[in-house]
Amino acid sequence: MELFFQQLLNGIMLGSVYSLVALGLTLIYGILHVPNFAHGVLYMLGAYLAYLMVSALGFNFWVAMLLTMVILAVIGMLIERLVFRPLMEAPHLNSFIAAIGLIYIIENGALILWGPDFKRFPAVYDQLYHFLGITITLHRIIIVLTAISLIVIMQLFIKKTTLGATIVATAQDRIGARLAGINVERVGLITFGIGTALAAAAGVLIGPILLVYPSMGSALILKAFVIIILGGMGSIPGAIIGGFILGIIESLGGGYLTTQYNEVLAFGVLVTVLAIRPTGLFGKAH
Amino acid sequence: MKKNILKTYLVPAIAVIAALLVPLFIENRYVYHLLIMACIWGIAATSMNLIMGYAGQVNLAHGAFFGIGAYAAGLLTLKLGFSFWGALPFACIIAAIFGLLVGLPALRTKGSYFAIGTLCFGVIVTVIIDRWDTLTEGQRGLMGIPSPENIPLPFGSAITFENNMVATYYLLLLFLILTVLIIYRIAGSLSGRTFKAVRENEDLAASIGISPFRTKLIAFIASTFFAGLAGALYASYIGFLSPEISDFHVTFEILIYTMIGGIGTMAGPIIGAMILPVISETLHALAAYRMVAYGILLVMVIIFFPSGIAGGIKLLRARWASSKQ
Known part of the structure; x- marks a missing residue:
């Protein structure tokens, strides 16, 4: 029973970080209409920046986290403006290839700048x-509380503010939103900024527990994809609940079922779910 | 009409003749290596083009089927004592059977769901190859996969493939041409046109009596068959396999060749498979900066030439034709 609760707690901790990443990814999906493969490397970049600020510059953890979120929001907006916006009218596959190109650039850029070795947060x-x-540990409690607060703030922002409503409107129907007088280009820019900042926050939070290294994003991005598919593409509650479900399945599965195939448990779950329900758990039927 | 036939076949014919004449001019082993790899990736990219370019389904497990073909060929020759020629058809069929088993559930999903679902299947394949080391040797890899056995000729001579770059090149070129011909036939046939109908609009296709599911499944199985072929040829040429050969980076590479070359065109995937590895090799001198440069190149090409090289040439030719009128 103790093992169960210990794993459950770990699962909730992992799940809250997964939810943050998936929430950003699902928001950006509303703009791009393809899953943004480059989301994972931005999470990695966030973890690195915060690590440098805390270890080299001696910043306070929370200051580092806030600064990192701001910097990554700007980087996210730059990427939207320079790479994805010119591809808006092109087939979706082109955005997909561009995202792969971004992974090559950012992941290998990190490798050149900071080397391949694992970095440990103080x-x-x-x-x-x-x-x-x-x-x-206190840090794990803080991760869960911070992640949940960010998720609640995002929910309030989307539900209660006009800007939030325009994001949802643009995701639902781009042309309709434009007809209603929404500047969809600006909404796209802001959404990318917010989504990337959420990924950065996740990277900063989990950085001190896992290690920081250039390819830390690729393992996570595949899981984030699984989550937004499980939750139904573009569904915000789906991404949040899906994140927690995956985190808990992973740690309970790791504790009870298999350690050898632990990392593919998530993918197995997804393939099974899709075989039964082709539009995900929370997705609407076509 | 006659002139049209000439026009359609002129460029491919010149390309084939040029490819056949290559050994008259080149002796460098390294150049042969690049050409042989271009044939292998050309087969893989052409088969990806069938499911993605013609049938419109983004299969991100293509690298996994390549890996399944490669490991099937490796295991059949090394563990069951098959000859290369005996193992080759089985490798293709095994890949196609996996194609059927994956296609049946996966093709019920659409768009991004299909893309991510197949991506996950691909990750599972790589991890199983990696962990099931009593069968696949896991991280140690499969070593010593044989080259194709000699083909006897009259008068006691024989074509040998071991350490014979010219013969290996011709063999792989032959397979590439066969693949392109077969896929060209499929794409031009009635079923090929149903692929395009399904790609453009599934509901509309269904309304005129096409079964979208059946159509997609046929395209998927055919494409995995040829992915398996490319994998088996790779296994025999390189002689060594490790789990990485099935992972999603391989899918991405093939996808990049297909897209940059020009998706939905016959020449595109082959052009991509020829040019991009050479660019990547040329950038080798830049060491770690190479992948950054490669990434920048990818992003630039996809923004400024969204229909790839073959699509760009088509566009230029159309402009040229309209300016003449």
């Missing part, structure tokens, strides 16, 4: 808590 908030036989 310990932050590593106090231990024991509770009913479960052990948890």
Whole structure:
């Protein structure tokens, strides 16, 4: 039973980070209409920047996180403007190839700048808590709380503000949104900024627990894809719930089922779900 | 009409003759290596073009089927004592059977769902090849996969392939031409036109009596068959296999050749498979900066030449024709 709760807690922690990444990805999907493969390298870039700020410049963890989110939001907007906007009218596959090109550029750029070795964050908030036989570090609690607050803020932003409503409108119907007087180019730019900032936040949060290295994004991006497919492409609640489901399945599966094939558990789940429900768990039928 | 036939076949004929004459001018082994690899990737990209360019389904497990073909050929020759010629058809058929098994559930999904679903299947294949080391040798890799056995000729001589770059080149060129001819026939036939109908509008295609599912499944199985062929030829030429040969980076490479060459055209994937590896090799001197440069090149080409090289040539020719009138 203790193992169960320990794994469940780990799963919730992983899941909250997955949800952040998937939430950004699903927002951007609304603009691009293809899954943005480059989302994972931006998460990696976020983790690196925060690592440098904390270890080399001695910044406070939270200052580093905020600054990283701002910087990555700007980078995300630049990418939208320079790479994806010119491809708006082209077939979707072209955006897909451009995203692969971006992965090559950013991942190998990180390799050149910072080398292939794993970087470890200086310990932050590593106090231990024991509770009913479960052990948890303060940092893990902070990850869950921060991720959930960011998700709630995003939900409020999308539901309650006009800007949020224009993002949803553009994702639902680009031409319709333009007819209603929405500047869809500007919405695309902002969405990319927000989505990338969320990926950066996820990278900064998980950085001190996992290690920071150039290819850390590729493992995560595949899982984020699984999540937004499970949750139904473009569905915001689907991405959030899907993230938690995947995190919990992974840690319980790792604890009880298999350690050898642990990393493909997620993909197996997805293939099975798609075989039964071709539009994902929360997706609308065509 | 007659002039049209001449026009359609003139360029391919010149290309084939030029390819056949290459050994008269070149002795450098390295150039042969590049040409042989171009044939292998040309087969893989042409088969990807069938499912993606003609039938419009983004199959991101193409590298996995390439890997399945390669490992099937490697395991049949090394563990079951098959000859290369015996193993080759089986490798293609095994890839196609996996194509059927994956296609049946996967093709019920559409668009991005299909793309990511197949991507996940590809990751599973790579991990299984990596972990099931009693069968596949896992990370150690399969070593010593034989070259094609000699083909006896009259008067006691024989064509040998081992360490014979010219013969290997001709063999792979033959397979490339066969693949292109067969896929060209499929694309031009009635079923090829149903592929395009399904790509353009599934509901409309269904309304005139085409079964979109059946059509997509046929295109998918045919494409995995040839992906398996490319993999098996790769296994025999390189002689060594490791799990990475089935992973999604291979899919991406093939996808890049297809897109930059020009998707939906016959020549495009082959042009891409010939030119891009050479560019990547040329950039070798830049060391770690090479992949960054390659990435920048990809992004630039896709923005400024969205229909690839073959599409760009078509466009230029159309402009030239309209300016003459």
